[in-house]
Amino acid sequence: MDNTFGKNIIPDNDELRIEALKRYKILDTPPENAFDNVAKLATQIFDVPVSLISLVDAEQVYFKANIGMGNVKSTSRGVSLCSLSILDKNVTVFENAPTEPCLLTNPNVAGSFGLRFYAGAPLTTADGFRIGTLCIIDKTPRTFDEKSRVILESLAKIVMDEIELRLSSIEEAEKQHMISESAEAVNEELKATNDELFYSQRMVEELNEELSTTNEEILAANEELIALNHSLKVSQRSLYLSNAKLAESEEIKNLAIEQAELGIWYIDADTREFIPSPRLKEFFGYEPSETMAYDAALNHIREDYRSIVGAKVEEAIASGEAYDLEYPIISKKKTIDYDGLGQLEN
Template structure:
């Protein structure tokens, strides 16, 4: 018996094999199907997918044998991988010096015939073979040889797919960890900013109360600007904390009566905007997080009131339409100032605004919060609008959240 030669660049070959994370893995149907087809086409009682590591031959898939691996020195496939571009075929082991006294030739399973196609990765390293074996001497015909080569290619495709899936999963975990870390940092930083801002606002109030008589008109104006800036910053931090809370909290569903919810949101806004007319009818009860869905309607109805035309009283219409077995489609239409066409997509991004902050105050986070809530539930949001002709915001909500 001749021991198989060690391939050139063996360290690199073994390192490449480890990247597939396949050694000692459990049986998988996709691989077993290919060995079964190989055995049937080649009329062989034994078919194997083998992988050669430093000391042994591991059987990723096997038909006709019970063992999971063999020592490398007794492996037929360890010879085959030294010729990565060829099908190795041994018609009669009793006539071949390499195998004549091999333990698996003189003992069970008494291998007399072997044919193996190396499994070669894109870098040219042969990891093992797809092989067929028999206890009687024979030779594969051309059709069987072509089929065995094609099946070996499919085994290699499965290995490459496995590797890419592992790489994608690792990348996804890294991205998720980075995103989580970023969210936690922003959340913590925003939270920690709240206290110094409260202190600044308190001192500004104290300054105005105790020393306003020492300030001229310009000084009082600057004091007012500073107070407004602190107030806007507090609003922005509150919205940012809410935005990042949505990333960290799990979605919890309950039965929410949308008609009742819209009535409550309407009552809240009409305390300050008594001329606002908010209409709805036939709104359903759906499965949702009541807190998050309230935030969606508060933002969309609040925006409809905020971006009103100076000469009109706001008229907002809330509707819902059911697609049987699919999503609910909600719409919030207004008669306001409308949105420029080139802003229709970007307004759902963080800190994006369609109109001047001086004319229409706000943080530019509200629609981003709506988008995150809706997409987290599996829905989508969009808007149709024309300048001076009002806007209609649409969003879908899955029937079964």
């Protein structure tokens, strides 16, 4: 940076001052009406052609508002008179610039622009850093009294208030943006969770339907098994009776009965000879070697069923038709239900 002022223009706290400037996020940003209006008001109050709102960075001076200087957006810190203005907490005034020793070689003064008058009030932050100026410029010398200084300082405070308000708006917008992004992220997570829950619910519903179908199939299969078991039971008893019919000798009959695991008996329709199977003796509480007569077997049927069973047996012998009757029997040890099936042997 070329310094045209012939003296130091860098304050001792310049690094901290620049940090304070940058926290406002205003450097090298487009014009804004709030600042242009204040600069324009300054030209009207003081009847000058030029008014600038400057922000002094490390190497450059940026113009946030520019009334009367064309399209200039920035200039070198070593050339701008605003670099001198931030060195003093009070208003800096050059009533006749060419007479000032520090401005003799300044291009704005010695060059074609012909700057003759300058007054700049610093833009001071709440923590005391002077980050720029509100200045007015004229091409003719002029006096600048104390009242005018006070007015310029007041306008500079308005500019500083606008800068603070602008920062608050930016921070609030950033905060709202973060909240919005967080809300969107939460909404996305909720949507994903809802999708997962919906998928899980569908899976559970499908599984329940499959289980319901499986249960129905199991129930149907159980009913078929029950019917089949009953059929097998009847067939097994019929098979035993058939085997007994085919037996031509007592030895064969006894052997068939002993080999059967069912609690069954054989009675000769003519002689009423009663031959129980070992399993039937076990039901009635007899040892395999004990003799068990037909009357004794009837006596082991519970009394309220005894006459019914006897009648059924006699009816089967007389009619030749089979009978199937469930009745309780009283063994020597306990009472059990017995399913009796009988048929006449020819």
